[in-house]
Amino acid sequence: xxxxxxxxxxxxxxxxxxxxxxxxxxxxxxxxxxxxxxxxxxxxxxxxxxxxxxxxxxxxxxxxxxxxxxxxxxxxxxxxxxxxxxxxxxxxxxxxxxxxxxxxxxxxxxxxxxxxxxxxxxxxxxxxxxxxxxxxxxxxxxxxxxxxxxxxxxxxxxxxxxxxxxxxxxxxxxxxxxxxxxxxxxxxxxxxxxxxxxxxxxxxxxxxxxxxxxxxxxxxxxxxxxxxxxxxxxxxxxxxxxxxxxxxxxxxxxxxxxxxxxxxxxxxxxxxxxxxxxxxxxxxxxxxxxxxxxxxxxxxxxxxxxxxxxxxxxxxxxxxxxxxxxxxxxxxxxxxxxxxxxxxxxxxxxxxxxxxxxxxxxxxxxxxxxxxxxxxxxxxxxxxxxxxxxxxxxxxxxxxxxxxxxxxxxxxxxxxx
Amino acid sequence: xxxxxxxxxxxxxxxxxxxxxxxxxxxxxxxxxxxxxxxxxxxxxxxxxxxxxxxxxxxxxxxxxxxxxxxxxxxxxxxxxxxxxxxxxxxxxxxxxxxxxxxxxxxxxxxxxxxxxxxxxxxxxxxxxxxxxxxxxxxxxxxxxxxxxxxxxxxxxxxxxxxxxxxxxxxxxxxxxxxxxxxxxxxxxxxxxxxxxxxxxxxxxxxxxxxxxxxxxxxxxxxxxxxxxxxxxxxxxxxxxxxxxxxxxxxxxxxxxxxxxxxxxxxxxxxxxxxxxxxxxxxxxxxxxxxxxxxxxxxxxxxxxxxxxxxxxxxxxxxxxxxxxxxxxxxxxxxxxxxxxxxxxxxxxxxxxxxxxxxxxxxxxxxxxxxxxxxxxxxxxxxxxxxxxxxxxxx
Numbered sequence: 001x002x003x004x005x006x007x008x009x010x011x012x013x014x015x016x017x018x019x020x021x022x023x024x025x026x027x028x029x030x031x032x033x034x035x036x037x038x039x040x041x042x043x044x045x046x047x048x049x050x051x052x053x054x055x056x057x058x059x060x061x062x063x064x065x066x067x068x069x070x071x072x073x074x075x076x077x078x079x080x081x082x083x084x085x086x087x088x089x090x091x092x093x094x095x096x097x098x099x100x101x102x103x104x105x106x107x108x109x110x111x112x113x114x115x116x117x118x119x120x121x122x123x124x125x126x127x128x129x130x131x132x133x134x135x136x137x138x139x140x141x142x143x144x145x146x147x148x149x150x151x152x153x154x155x156x157x158x159x160x161x162x163x164x165x166x167x168x169x170x171x172x173x174x175x176x177x178x179x180x181x182x183x184x185x186x187x188x189x190x191x192x193x194x195x196x197x198x199x200x201x202x203x204x205x206x207x208x209x210x211x212x213x214x215x216x217x218x219x220x221x222x223x224x225x226x227x228x229x230x231x232x233x234x235x236x237x238x239x240x241x242x243x244x245x246x247x248x249x250x251x252x253x254x255x256x257x258x259x260x261x262x263x264x265x266x267x268x269x270x271x272x273x274x275x276x277x278x279x280x281x282x283x284x285x286x287x288x289x290x291x292x293x294x295x296x297x298x299x300x301x302x303x304x305x306x307x308x309x310x311x312x313x314x315x316x317x318x319x320x321x322x323x324x325x326x327x328x329x330x331x332x333x334x335x336x337x338x339x340x341x342x343x344x345x346x347x348x349x350x351x352x353x354x355x356x357x358x359x360x361x362x363x364x365x366x367x368x369x370x371x372x373x374x375x376x377x378x379x380x381x382x383x384x385x386x387x388x389x390x391x392x393x394x395x396x397x398x399x400x401x402x403x404x405x406x407x408x409x410x411x412x413x414x415x416x417x
Numbered sequence: 418x419x420x421x422x423x424x425x426x427x428x429x430x431x432x433x434x435x436x437x438x439x440x441x442x443x444x445x446x447x448x449x450x451x452x453x454x455x456x457x458x459x460x461x462x463x464x465x466x467x468x469x470x471x472x473x474x475x476x477x478x479x480x481x482x483x484x485x486x487x488x489x490x491x492x493x494x495x496x497x498x499x500x501x502x503x504x505x506x507x508x509x510x511x512x513x514x515x516x517x518x519x520x521x522x523x524x525x526x527x528x529x530x531x532x533x534x535x536x537x538x539x540x541x542x543x544x545x546x547x548x549x550x551x552x553x554x555x556x557x558x559x560x561x562x563x564x565x566x567x568x569x570x571x572x573x574x575x576x577x578x579x580x581x582x583x584x585x586x587x588x589x590x591x592x593x594x595x596x597x598x599x600x601x602x603x604x605x606x607x608x609x610x611x612x613x614x615x616x617x618x619x620x621x622x623x624x625x626x627x628x629x630x631x632x633x634x635x636x637x638x639x640x641x642x643x644x645x646x647x648x649x650x651x652x653x654x655x656x657x658x659x660x661x662x663x664x665x666x667x668x669x670x671x672x673x674x675x676x677x678x679x680x681x682x683x684x685x686x687x688x689x690x691x692x693x694x695x696x697x698x699x700x701x702x703x704x705x706x707x708x709x710x711x712x713x714x715x716x717x718x719x720x721x722x723x724x725x726x727x728x729x730x731x732x733x734x735x736x737x738x739x740x741x742x743x744x745x746x747x748x749x750x751x752x753x754x755x756x757x758x759x760x761x762x763x764x765x766x767x768x769x770x771x772x773x774x775x776x777x778x779x780x781x782x783x784x785x786x787x788x789x790x791x792x793x794x795x796x797x798x799x800x801x802x803x804x805x806x807x808x809x810x811x812x
Contacts, residue, residue, distance in 0.1 A: 036631050037452055139716060140707035171777035215778055223450055226785045229778035294553040296562055304801035367795055370552050371586045371640075374633045374796050376454075381633035381792075388788060392767075393775045398716045399706075 006076070013069075014076050020053065021084025026280075029085040032377035038217035040087070042177075042232050047088050050081060051123040055092045059100035059265070064112070065120035066099065071265060071327035075272035079320075082276025083283070086386050089276055090231030091126065093269040094174050098127040101262050102182060102201075106249045111201060115180060126177040130169040130236050131184025131199065133260035138413075139399025143406060145414045153197055154238050156185040163187070163200065163248075165208070165241040175234040176214040179204045183236070187252055197255035201247040208241030228389055230273070264330055264347040267395070271323045271347075271354040274390045275316065278358035281383035282312045285365035299368070308364045315357040319350075326350035345407050352396050352404070359391035420736075426489045432469060433493040437500025440465055445501035449636045449786050454629035455591050457503075457636040460539055466508055467538035471497065475512035475677075477519050480531055487677070491684040491739040495732075498688025499695075502790045503637035505688060507541070509681050510588050510638075514542040514597060516677050521656055521667045522616075530595055530616060537594070545569075545584035545598040545617075545643050546663075553802040555599075555608070566608035569645060571600035571615065576652050578602075578615065580645040583627065590641025591629045594619045597656065598643070599663050609662035616654040623648030634789035679751035680742065683735050686758035686794060690728040693769035693787055697721055700773055700781075711772065720768045727761045752807030759794040766791040 006014070025046055034040060050056075059074050060066020069077070074096060082089035103116050119125050131153065154167025165185050175181075181202045188196030202209055212235040219225045227233075250256050257263060289300035289309060299305045326346035328335075335341050366373035366380040373380045390396060406413065422430065444462060451457045466472060475490060476482020485493070490512060497505035511534075518531050534540045546555050551567045569582030580600055587596065596617045603611030617624055627642030657666030701711040701721060711717040734757060738750045766787040773784045 038450065137706065140714065144707075171779075218450060218782065219779060220782075223446065224782050225776070225779040226782045227778060228775045228780035228785075233778045293550075296565060299553075304805065308801075363792075363795070366792075367800060369796075370800065371547070371796050374793055376631040376633060384633070384792065385789075388770070388785075389775075392770045392780070394777075397771055397774060398720075399774075402716075 010073050010076055013073065014080060016053070017055075017077050017080035018083075020050070021080050024049065025081075025084030025088065030379040030382070035379060035382055036376045040217075042087050042091065043085065046085065047091060048123055050088055050092055055081065056095050056123065056126070057099055057120055058092075058096045060096075060120070061100070061104045064103050064116050069096075070331040071268055072324055072331055074265075074269055075275075075323055075327045078269055078272040079276040079279065082273040083280040084276075086230050086273060086277050087232065089273045090270070091174055091177065093273055094128070094231060094266065095126045097266045097269045098129055098182070101265060102127060102180075102249075105262065106182075106199075106256055107201070110246070111249075115201070115203075119180070122179070124177070125179045126174050127180055127182070128172050128174040128178035128236075129182045129184075129257065129263075130172040130175070131182070131197075131257055133194075133257055133263055137394065137399060138406070139402035142399075142402045143409070143411055153184055153186045155189060156187045156198065156200070156243075158187075158245075159242075161245050162242045163245060165200070165202075165238045165243060168235055168237045170235045171215070171229070171233055172211075172236045173229070173231055173233055175211050175236050176232045178211075181209070181236065182249060182257075183238070184255065184257060185238075191253075194255060194258040196253055197258060198252050199249040199254075199256055200243050201249060202238075202241065202243055206241060206243065208239050210237045210239070211235075212237055228393070230386065230389060264326075264345075267347040267351045268323060268327045268330065270395070271319075271326070271350045274354045274358045274387075275319055275323060277383055277386045277390070278312075278316050278319070278354075278361040281362040281365035281380060281387075282316060284379060284383075285309065285312065285368040289368050305368055308368060312361045312364050315361050319354040319357040322346075322353050323350045345404060348400070348403055348407075352401050355390040355393070355396035359387040362387035422488070422492070425485070426492060429474075429485055429489040430492045430496060433471070433496035434499075436466060436469055436471065437497050437505075441497060441500030441504050445504070446782050446786060448501070449503075449789075450782070451636070454631035454641075455639065458592060458639055459637070460592075462504060462637075463507060463541065464538040466497075466504075471508045472511050472538065472541070473515065473535055474508070475515040475519075476531065476535060480519070480527065481535055482515070487680065487739040487742040488736060490677075491680060491687075491735050494681060494684035495688035495691065495735070498685040499692045500688075501637065502685055502689050502787075503635040505685050506635065506638050506681075507589070509685070511542050513678055513681065514544065514595070517597065517656075517667055525653060526616065526656070530618075534595070539592075540594045541589045541592055542595045542597075543587050543589035543593040545587045545590075545596050547584060547586050548582065549585050553800075561607050563605055563607050563611070567599050567601065567612070568604070569598065569600045570604065571602045571613055573602070574649075578650045578652065578655070580615070580617075580623070580648040580650065582645050584643040585628075586630060586640045587643050589639050590643055591626055591639045596643060598645075602660050609665075611660055612662040612666075613659045614656040614663045614666040615650055616656060617643075617648070617650060621648050621650060632793070634786075634791065634793045636789075677742070677751075679755035680735070680738055682794065682797065683731070683738070683751075683754040683758035686762040686791075687728070687731050687735050689762055689787055689790060690724070690731060690765040693765050694721075694724050694728050696781075696784065696787075697724055697769045697772040717772055720772050724765050724768045724772075727765055731758055731761050747810075749807055749810035752803070752810055756804050756807065762791040762794050 057066035058069045062068035078093045156163045156165045184199050187198040214234045292299045329341045329346050362383040366384050372378050448457045470483045473482045474485045478484035494509050548567050554565045571578045571580050598615045598617045602613040623646050625644050627644045630640040701717050704711050734754045738754045773781050
């Protein structure tokens with residue numbers, strides 16, 4: 001049965017979030033004073049308001065105290081939120097997806113009992129995953145069992161009933177806000193690649209865990225690097241960080257995140273966030289094209305602009321189809337099992353396709369604004385920048401795309417060198 | 418056919434290459450990262466380049482300028498743009514108006530404006546056409562529609578003209594000493610019949626600078642509002658005749674016009690593409706992924722191949738068009754090469770971004786800058802109005 005009907009709850013959540021994003025978030029997000037500087041701090045008050053709407057615990061099961069939203073609902077909500085402000089949607093989307101994965105899938109009953117109440121009760125409680133997956137950079141070892149030597153993880157050594165962790169994880173999404181980290185460490189120093197890794201739950205206030213300074217607009221020697229990230233991000237340093245064995249997620253050496261399947265949820269969530277940015281630029285272009293008069297008529301009535309608007313519409317509709325399909329497939333494994341939908345990595349297809357489409361949509365939308373499209377007090381250039389970050393990231397570029405080809409070829413990658 | 422450069426062209430190429438490497442490139446990323454619309458500007462860079470002849474490059478020799486030909490101009494723009502695209506534009510913007518003065522201005526006007534331009538290293542110029550409600554309208558006005566096009570009003574009062582209205586996004590607006598400004602001397606007919614071109618020097622009573630625009634790319638380069646509140650100009654500041662529209666007033670050389678203006682953007686884009694290619698090659702030969710240099714990965718080989726191929730195609734088209742201009746041959750090529758450069762600079766700077774890739778949560782700042790600079794083309798040189806307009810040059 002092929003059915004695109006949304007439930008009354010999904011429609012209501014979409015309308016509520018759309019209203020919140022358009023009426024509350026947008027005015028603050030695209031105020032010229034915020035748009036003009038390179039550095040755009042997270043709007044923490046707005047993040048709090050969005051959390052109060054229940055987005056932070058959206059995907060957490062109802063038994064655990066969340067809304068128990070499925071992947072499709074989460075995508076619908078995140079697109080709306082991101083059309084208001086991308087960083088807030090990214091932060092909340094990351095916490096929401098990890099909330100479901102950590103509390104409902106990976107934690108033992110005892111671990112869940114220790115952490116879930118604080119997570120549910122505290123609107124400023126965020127989650128972060130500090131580690132990598134086999135999917136990262138997969139294209140560089142396309143059809144080979146070798147691994148990118150770049151993959152390093154902090155080392156963990158057992159001392160009695162504790163593990164002592166040393167090392168550093170760069171670029172951890174949500175790290176500046178997270179109160180609980182899932183940190184991937186190497187518990188078997190003889191193994192390499194994705195083998196010999198384990199994941200620990202480490203609360204932020206654990207001695208020896210230090211979140212480094214939040215990454216700002218520019219970094220590196222002489223500002224030779226520019227922040228290329230949505231949400232908020234920082235490195236996490238672990239120095240003699242002692243973690244009880246009871247904080248091990250799953251089994252030692254089990255490395256639950258290794259094959260990337262658990263993070264498929266995050267991938268479709270981020271695809272939905274990118275759609276929201278594309279939609280924001282598109283909505284702005286449509287409004288403007290209907291209002292701006294040149295050559296004796298509204299520019300919407302010129303074929304040249306009509307073509308751009310049509311192209312944007314096509315790209316967004318196609319992307320949303322793919323994102324929703326990938327989300328729905330995650331929600332309905334039985335539909336994959338009975339061959340209703342393919343076994344291909346739909347979440348990767350959704351992530352890459354939406355990133356490319358949104359990148360193109362933001363550029364076309366900006367073009368409708370003429371010179372105003374490049375002005376920093378206008379939101380179009382911000383959407384374009386966001387689109388570039390989506391399209392040129394480790395999750396979406398040409399190397400990321402090759403995991404689709406490996407899947408098509410039926411290539412089975414070994415998890416260790 | 419002969420593609421070799423003559424001695425003078427090679428001289429300018431070497432000078433520009435050295436200046437770009439020694440002065441522009443080292444300052445490029447730092448100036449770009451300064452917040453605000455005006456603050457990225459730096460007069461020291463303009464003065465240093467002016468002393469080497471880059472500000473006055475297009476002033477004819479009989480007026481005491483270097484009088485460089487179009488091929489030299491194209492080469493210099495590309496070389497300077499390889500150091501910094503926005504800085505290159507800040508110099509070449511002046512060449513447009515030097516062309517216009519040489520072609521269309523009276524000897525009296527040349528005395529009054531070309532002489533101080535040559536003498537003062539900080540004298541830069543701009544042209545005011547666009548207004549908040551007249552952008553595409555000016556480029557492609559509906560035939561004979563008096564409501565289309567710029568509205569800035571010019572009313573004769575004795576031997577003077579009184580101007581009221583505003584222009585926006587005007588090049589060198591916040592730093593210029595002289596502006597060519599299109600105004601309506603007769604608002605009841607279309608701009609070809611009711612438009613007049615004026616020379617407006619800085620300090621004209623009733624004329625001031627408004628907002629300085631803060632842009633995503635070309636951050637060094639200045640764009641500002643020009644505001645006219647009963648600004649008074651003498652009749653002697655009219656270019657050509659009253660009510661001919663700016664095309665006739667400029668004797669066909671309006672924006673430095675089809676002869677220069679379009680070539681300018683294409684040549685500048687060529688420099689940016691050269692920069693991107695060089696950056697990508699250097700990175701691909703030094704960075705490794707999965708144990709191999711990037712250059713050994715097919716993913717990267719194909720990107721670098723495309724970058725080279727497109728850049729060489731653009732180089733050929735730019736120089737061929739410059740050569741046609743030197744031969745006095747008008748064609749639609751200047752427009753086409755400008756539009757083409759828009760497509761290519763987008764593609765090549767993005768391929769450079771793909772080659773570099775995001776490193777965790779960071780991107781190389783200069784790689785990002787080239788992409789941001791390139792975006793300006795889409796909104797200036799290759800928008801659909803420009804493309805449709807070029808068709809009119811086809812016979």
